[in-house]
Amino acid sequence: MFLKHLRAPRTLALLLAAPAAALADYHVDILPPASPTAQDAYALHWGVMYVCIAIFIVVFAAMFWSIYKHRRSMGAKAAQFHENTTIEIIWTLVPLIVLVGMAWPATKTMLEMKDASGADMAIKVTAYQWRWEYDYQQDGVRFLSHLATPRSQIDEYNGPGAAKNDNYLLEVDEPMVVPVGKKVRLLITSNDVIHGWYVPQFGVNQYGIPGFVKDAWITVDKPGTYRGQCSQICGKEHGFMPIVVVAKAPEEYAAWVKQMKAKMPAEPAPAPAAEAAPAAAPQGAGEKVAAASAKVDGKGTYDTTCVACHGTGAAGAPKFADKAAWAPRLKQGAAALHDHAIKGKGAMPPKGGNMALSDAAVKAAVDYMAAAAK
Numbered sequence: 001m002f003l004k005h006l007r008a009p010r011t012l013a014l015l016l017a018a019p020a021a022a023l024a025d026y027h028v029d030i031l032p033p034a035s036p037t038a039q040d041a042y043a044l045h046w047g048v049m050y051v052c053i054a055i056f057i058v059v060f061a062a063m064f065w066s067i068y069k070h071r072r073s074m075g076a077k078a079a080q081f082h083e084n085t086t087i088e089i090i091w092t093l094v095p096l097i098v099l100v101g102m103a104w105p106a107t108k109t110m111l112e113m114k115d116a117s118g119a120d121m122a123i124k125v126t127a128y129q130w131r132w133e134y135d136y137q138q139d140g141v142r143f144l145s146h147l148a149t150p151r152s153q154i155d156e157y158n159g160p161g162a163a164k165n166d167n168y169l170l171e172v173d174e175p176m177v178v179p180v181g182k183k184v185r186l187l188i189t190s191n192d193v194i195h196g197w198y199v200p201q202f203g204v205n206q207y208g209i210p211g212f213v214k215d216a217w218i219t220v221d222k223p224g225t226y227r228g229q230c231s232q233i234c235g236k237e238h239g240f241m242p243i244v245v246v247a248k249a250p251e252e253y254a255a256w257v258k259q260m261k262a263k264m265p266a267e268p269a270p271a272p273a274a275e276a277a278p279a280a281a282p283q284g285a286g287e288k289v290a291a292a293s294a295k296v297d298g299k300g301t302y303d304t305t306c307v308a309c310h311g312t313g314a315a316g317a318p319k320f321a322d323k324a325a326w327a328p329r330l331k332q333g334a335a336a337l338h339d340h341a342i343k344g345k346g347a348m349p350p351k352g353g354n355m356a357l358s359d360a361a362v363k364a365a366v367d368y369m370a371a372a373a374k
């Protein structure tokens with residue numbers, strides 16, 4: 001039965017033929033836990049597994065022994081113990097004790113997972129189609145984290161594509177960084193659809209739900225890199241929004257905060273009144289809208305929204321002022337570019353993911369980017 005489920009019999013043959021030393025690498029287990037609640041979950045996983053194995057052995061041993069010992073050829077007569085109160089109490093109590101014995105520690109762990117009180121710091125995690133934003137509540141650092149695997153490794157329309165990286169689809173341009181040994185509270189939400197912040201080694205798999213803020217917590221005990229993925233089917237690029245968390249010693253973390261702060265864009269200036277006008281204008285005020293949108297600030301929109309990807313060329317976006325990257329795109333003409341920026345194209349989300357932007361603001365940003373690439 002089990003063999004039937006092996007992908008290819010060849011795998012089995014290889015495993016059997018491999019020397020024992022090589023086999024040492026093939027242990028079957030979940031990833032090593034790296035946070036207290038993950039440790040508890042790991043202990044529960046194996047604890048419950050041992051209970052299951054013990055029950056399996058006892059039940060099957062009793063069954064096979066009974067079948068063998070009381071077989072018909074030995075002239076066995078079936079014992080009659082209908083309505084035997086003693087035995088009914090025993091076979092109700094034993095499973096009850098086993099179940100409560102497992103449920104008790106499981107419930108304790110669940111409650112512990114939900115208790116983010118007394119945290120040393122908080123990070124607001126916002127999911128977008130298809131990237132993550134980390135907003136450090138105390139340290140004032142805020143950034144987007146995108147898939148870093150190049151598109152050329154992903155697309156296989158014309159053959160197998162480029163050679164894949166070791167951490168293919170599990171690598172980002174800007175990882176979330178946390179200090180080791182500190183209790184970090186995560187405030188998880190979403191900007192569009194339901195996503196899931198899932199990092200197996202932390203034992204955290206929390207939905208990000210638009211309009212709700214859910215919390216979770218981690219205390220990473222060892223410096224290192226921990227990887228995960230969005231656990232909800234959140235749209236066509238669902239597989240392309242990995243999570244990478246790097247845990248650093250507190251001093252290194254402080255240095256990272258300083259470095260990130262230097263990179264942060266200045267606070268955006270308050271939106272000029274003209275930008276609010278198109279949305280507020282009543283229907284039929286066509287002329288006024290046109291006049292207002294003419295004043296929309298393309299550079300301002302670019303600096304607040306589009307720069308996230310186009311500034312560095314993250315996730316396959318044509319880089320700002322990179323003439324070679326823009327040349328073939330500019331050939332499509334302004335109308336097509338406007339349309340693609342508003343409706344989205346490939347890995348580019350509609351309006352760069354900022355649905356609060358007016359169409360005019362997006363068009364102005366496209367014009368600004370196009371002018372810089374000419």
Ligand code: HEC
Pocket residue numbers: 131301302305306307308309310314315316317318329332336337338340341345346347348349351352353357362363365366369
């Ligand atoms: C999440 C990352 C991201 C953000 C934010 C983003 N873009 Fe893009 N953009 C991309 C990617 C990726 C492409 C390449 C899409 C493709 O051709 O498959 C792209 C392509 C474009 C193109 C070329 C489209 C074409 O037809 O070749 C324009 C124009 C553009 N973006 C404008 C904008 C504007 C304006 C903003 C800000 C309002 C913005 N982008 C924000 C990722 C982004």
Ligand SMILES: [Cu+2]
Pocket residue numbers: 127130194195196230231232233234238241
């Ligand atoms: Cu998602």
